[in-house]
Amino acid sequence: MAGFMNSPALRGAGLVILQALRVATVITLLTAGAASWILIINVQKSKPYFIFECFTLFFVSVFCSLLVVSELAFMEFIKIYLRRMWPVLSDHHGLSWLGIGMIIIGCNLLGMLNHDLDMSSALSSLVLAAGILSFIFGFLNFVCSFIWCDRKEGITSRDIRANGSLARSQRQYSEYGGSSRSASIRNEKTRSKFMFWKSEKDEEYMSGQAQSHPPYIITHHVRDIEAQSDSPIIPGLKRPDTALHPMNSRSSRSSRYSEANMSRF
Incomplete structure (x- = not known):
């Protein structure tokens, strides 16, 4: 016009x-x-x-x-x-x-x-x-x-x-009564017909696929820093290494519960 x-x-x-x-x-x-x-x-x-x-x-x-x-x-x-x-x-x-x-x-x-x-x-x-x-x-x-x-x-x-x-x-407006998210995606597609450039974020939003982030991996450097941190109970006292925690130990349990070998009579 x-x-x-x-x-x-x-x-x-x-x-x-x-x-x-x-x-x-x-x-x-x-x-x-x-x-x-x-x-x-x-x-x-x-x-x-x-x-x-x-x-x-x-x-x-x-x-x-x-x-x-x-x-x-x-x-x-x-x-x-x-x-x-x-x-x-x-x-x-x-x-x-x-x-x-x-x-x-x-x-x-x-x-x-x-x-x-x-x-x-x-x-x-x-x-x-x-x-x-x-x-x-x-x-x-x-x-x-x-x-x-x-x-x-x-x-x-x-x-x-x-x-x-x-x-x-x-x-x-939504054509087929879909959700608000699908309607907004159609709005972006409609507006994109009159645009000659699109950023990567716009393309990611229009495709409806969020960018997947790799899971966080605890490296040895993070473990060392964690091992050098102070105890939350006693300031100045170094907390032992996490690798020494009993849950990370594969050795057998130190304490065993046994039943007394006694006759009932």
Whole structure:
């Protein structure tokens, strides 16, 4: 986003414009899906490969339905599904791929009018309008996705469309309800996409693996210092060497307990 686009007033205006564009996009996609089924019904069945033409139009209608669901994803489980399966259509990305998809749909519908179809003028006009609207609003979504965004802060056009001047990056929140540690690791990975350098500590933190330290080894020097230390009870009295402690001695015990060899009677 350019510098003048960082003002809250323009972000608030972007909320209104993008919401109006959202409504027009949903209506256009529904019209395009209906136009696809009109074309399926009116395909010339006498041609040998008409079945593939019908499948092509069927997939276009399914794609229109997917784009409508992505624009009307108000439930949380739908958002999670889009983030996992269709991330470019989720709330973590902008509207550029939505615009490209609508342009492809519009070109496909307008190209189908080149065939000889037995349709009335009203149905032909409906297909023509659906193709033109898909092309126009797809181009507008593509342009607006680059106008209302802030790549430095990770804010997309969908964030501005949802919150306006209070927009914050949605990718900083946990996607699948994990722990706070896993969420913070995802935040570091998100921020790393906009950084060209990473320190070793950052890489260690992002990998989630703490640096292992070797166990402490008591050397002979430490033992000598320990042996030369004073007694904690009597100051000035040297404590004996630790190696002479009975627990470190492998010799047999000095004292043995034995039972008296006496008769009980």
